[in-house]
Amino acid sequence: MIRKLQDQGKIPTARMCATCEYFSANVYDDAVRPHHCNLVNAPFGDRDLRLDCPEHQEIR
């Protein structure tokens, strides 16, 4: 859904988890927290996806 909104230009693509080097999507079976942030080394869920994260690292 986030990618679709990005493609439609409805939300910014900069500094989002989806474009971050530290982001690992859907690595856990946990439906509430399926993703992992490798910067803080912690799982998190869709509701915690960042849109303007100051720690964002562009994917190389």
Ligand code: SF4
């Ligand atoms: S560093 Fe920020 S943008 Fe990157 S995965 Fe972690 S929370 Fe998301």
